[in-house]
Amino acid sequence: MFRILGAIVGFFMLGFLGIFLGYLVGSFIDRFKALGPSGMNPFNTTRRQSVFLETAFVLMGKLAKADGRVSETEVSHVEQFMQKLGMTPEHRLKAIALFKQGAAVDYDIHPKMNEFLAICGHSNNLKQMLLVYLIIMGLSDGHLNSDEEGLLHVIAGRLGYSHAAFNQLLDMVLNQMHFAGGQSTSASALDDAYKALGVSKDSTDQEIKHAYRKLMSQYHPDKLMGQGVPEEMIAVATEQAKEVQTAYDLIKKSRE
Template structure:
C-alpha cells in the first residue's frame, strides 16, 4: 500500500525520479509496518512465534492436569509433539518447564491468554490454531472428559469465541481426527465428513465447497507462517488440512455416485 502512495506522491512532487524514490521508500515502510497491519518485521515475527509456543505448552500443561493427574498418554503426546517440532535439547527443556508450570494447581491462565491476545490475537487463524492444538492434546487419550471440555470453553471465551462458535469448532476438529492420515477411520465416515467441514447432508454443493475452501485457507502453511505461526508447528496444520481434504473428497465422491445412479 505504501509503495503505491509513495509512487503517487513522488510523481506529483519530483516527476519520474520522485516516483522511483517513492516506490523504494514505500517498500521500506511496508516491510516494517506495525503488528497486525500486514507484513511483519523480524522482531515482530520472533515475538509472535515465541508467545505462541509459550502459550501452547503452558495451556497443554493446564489441560493435562485439569482432571487431577497428568496421564502417561498425555506425557507421551507432548513428547511426540516436541519430536515432531524438531526441538533442540535446550528448547525441549524450556517446553517441559512451561508444561509443568501450566500443570501447577495454582497457575492462572488469564495472564498468559491475555499476553497471547495482545501479541497474536489480531489473527483469527492463530486463535483457531491454538484451540486446535489444545483439542488434539485433550484427545490424546482417546476422548475429552467434562473437565477438559470446560477448560477449553473457558480458554475459547478468553480468545473471543462464543459458546456456539466454539462448540462448532470442537465438533469439526473431533470429526476431522476421524480422517487421520488422509483416510477415513470410522464406520460412519460420511456423517463424520459432513461434520468435519461444518456442513450437513442438506447443504448444497456450493456451501460445501465454500466450507472446504475456507478450512483449507485457514490451515494453509504460508498464510499461517505469515501471520506468526512458528515454522516447526506447521506440520500439525498440514495434517489437519489432509483430514479436511479426505473428508471433502469422500463427500464429493458420494454425491457424484448418487447422481450417477439416480
C-alpha cells in the same frame, strides 16, 4: 527517509501543498519498507512465534492437569508432539518447563492469555490454531472430560469464541481426527466427513466447496507461518489439512 524525499519532491511539484502530500506518500512507503518483503515485520513475527509456542505449551500443561492429574497418555502425547516438531534439545527443555509451569496447581492462565491476545490476538487464524492444538491435546486419550472441556470453554471465551462457535470447532476437529492416516472405514464415515467440514448433507455443493477451501486456507503452511505460527508447529496443521482433504474427497465421491 522516503517521507523527507516525498516532501521535497512535493514542494517542487506542487508548492507548499505538495510538501504535505509528498510527506504522506513517503510515510506510507516508509511503513511498507519497514514491514519487509512479506508485508510483516520480521521482528514482530519472531515475537509472535515465541508467544504462540509458550502459550501453547503452558495451556497444554494446564489442560493436562485440569482433572487433577497428568496421565501417562497426556505425557506421551506431549512427548510425541515435541518429537513431531523436531525440537532441539534446548527448545525441548524449555517446552517441558513451560508444560510443567502450566500444570502447577495454582497456575493462573490469564496473564499468559493477556500476553497472547496482545501479541497474537489480531489474527483469527492464530487464535483458532491455538484452540485446535489444545483440542487435539485434550483428545489425546480419546475423549474430553468435563474439567478439560470446561477449561477449553474458558480459553475459547478469552479468544472471543461464543459457546456455540467453540462447540462447532470442537466437533469439526474431533471428526477431522477420524480421517487421520487416510479414509475412515467406519459406517458413519460420511457423516463424520460432513461434520469435519462443518457442513451437513443438506448443504449445496457450493457451500461444501466453500467450507473446504476456507479450512484449507486456515491450515495453509505459508499463511500460518506468515502470521506467527512457529515453523515447527506447521506439521500439525499439515496433518489437519490432509484430514480435511480426505473428508472432502469422500463427500465429493458420494455425490457423484
